[in-house]
Amino acid sequence: MLKSRHLLGLEGMEGKEIQLYLDTARSFREILDRPIKRVPTLQGKTVLNLFYEPSTRTRISFELAEKRLSSDTINFSASTSSVKKGESLIDTVRNIEAMRIDMVVVRHSSPGAAHLLTQVMEANIVNAGDGGHEHPTQALLDMFTIREKLGSLKGKTIGLIGDISHSRVALSNIYGLIASGARVIVCGPATLIPRYIDRLGVEVYHNVDEVIPQVDVLNILRLQLERQRSKLFPSLREYHNYYGITRERLSRASKPILIMHPGPMNRGIEISSNVADSEHSVILEQVTNGVALRMAVLYLLAGGKSEIH
Numbered sequence: 001m002l003k004s005r006h007l008l009g010l011e012g013m014e015g016k017e018i019q020l021y022l023d024t025a026r027s028f029r030e031i032l033d034r035p036i037k038r039v040p041t042l043q044g045k046t047v048l049n050l051f052y053e054p055s056t057r058t059r060i061s062f063e064l065a066e067k068r069l070s071s072d073t074i075n076f077s078a079s080t081s082s083v084k085k086g087e088s089l090i091d092t093v094r095n096i097e098a099m100r101i102d103m104v105v106v107r108h109s110s111p112g113a114a115h116l117l118t119q120v121m122e123a124n125i126v127n128a129g130d131g132g133h134e135h136p137t138q139a140l141l142d143m144f145t146i147r148e149k150l151g152s153l154k155g156k157t158i159g160l161i162g163d164i165s166h167s168r169v170a171l172s173n174i175y176g177l178i179a180s181g182a183r184v185i186v187c188g189p190a191t192l193i194p195r196y197i198d199r200l201g202v203e204v205y206h207n208v209d210e211v212i213p214q215v216d217v218l219n220i221l222r223l224q225l226e227r228q229r230s231k232l233f234p235s236l237r238e239y240h241n242y243y244g245i246t247r248e249r250l251s252r253a254s255k256p257i258l259i260m261h262p263g264p265m266n267r268g269i270e271i272s273s274n275v276a277d278s279e280h281s282v283i284l285e286q287v288t289n290g291v292a293l294r295m296a297v298l299y300l301l302a303g304g305k306s307e308i309h
């Protein structure tokens with residue numbers, strides 16, 4: 001049973017609720033392998049995809065998930081809307097809701113934007129990334145992928161590498177992984193790691209070569225240059241030399257490590273191409289699993305609890 005009719009973040013979410021999302025995604029993952037990948041589960045529901053920031057994976061993944069569930073889908077893009085004429089977020093959503101929509105998937109550059117919508121709308125709200133705050137469906141699909149590959153999250157060691165400070169993916173992963181019994185290591189330059197992050201229950205490292213021998217999974221994060229207001233490391237070449245995940249670095253590990261990246265990737269900076277495309281990389285499986293996970297989120301928030309056919 002879900003505690004909320006919205007999915008705003010994984011902060012405070014209990015392990016059993018996370019497990020419900022992941023177990024439900026497992027059923028939907030099987031539907032994606034059928035010749036006809038559509039179920040009537042959300043027939044009659046209308047879902048608005050409200051994107052104020054660019055997106056490739058999340059936006060297409062939600063749209064596909066909605067179509068696979070037979071809901072009606074409306075795509076809103078701020079750049080081609082009356083936002084350009086000065087209309088506020090609240091006026092925009094109130095006007096769209098007046099046309100009778102049931103659920104909103106929102107991406108916005110402001111932390112708290114998804115929460116704000118819960119105050120002014122009746123629809124179920126799903127946070128598809130709010131500034132540097134949370135990106136709960138990305139973390140859930142990351143956890144789903146780890147569970148599919150390694151059997152469980154409990155007792156596994158996950159290394160989150162790179163730009164932790166600006167990463168909503170990192171924060172949602174930390175909340176979700178800790179609640180699921182995993183050990184979480186964060187690693188990056190001190191300038192890209194928030195000062196008090198150890199209070200969230202993670203271990204902090206600055207030398208990636210000390211992390212590699214300890215982990216089952218490396219989730220490599222994009223350097224978010226667009227969110228960095230000042231120069232936080234000397235050069236991209238230096239960043240790659242110290243923190244870039246390369247085949248040479250991984251060759252020193254005693255066991256294979258699952259390689260993950262939420263995308264979009266900066267090849268040759270945080271990850272080398274031969275690692276991104278290696279046999280241990282599950283980066284494209286994350287994307288496939290994302291559709292199933294988002295189907296599960298929409299289904300559960302719409303009140304679904306019975307078996308899926």
Ligand code: CP
Nearest residue numbers: 055056057058262263
């Ligand atoms: N991982 C992720 O959020 O990618 P997009 O920005 O392309 O949606």
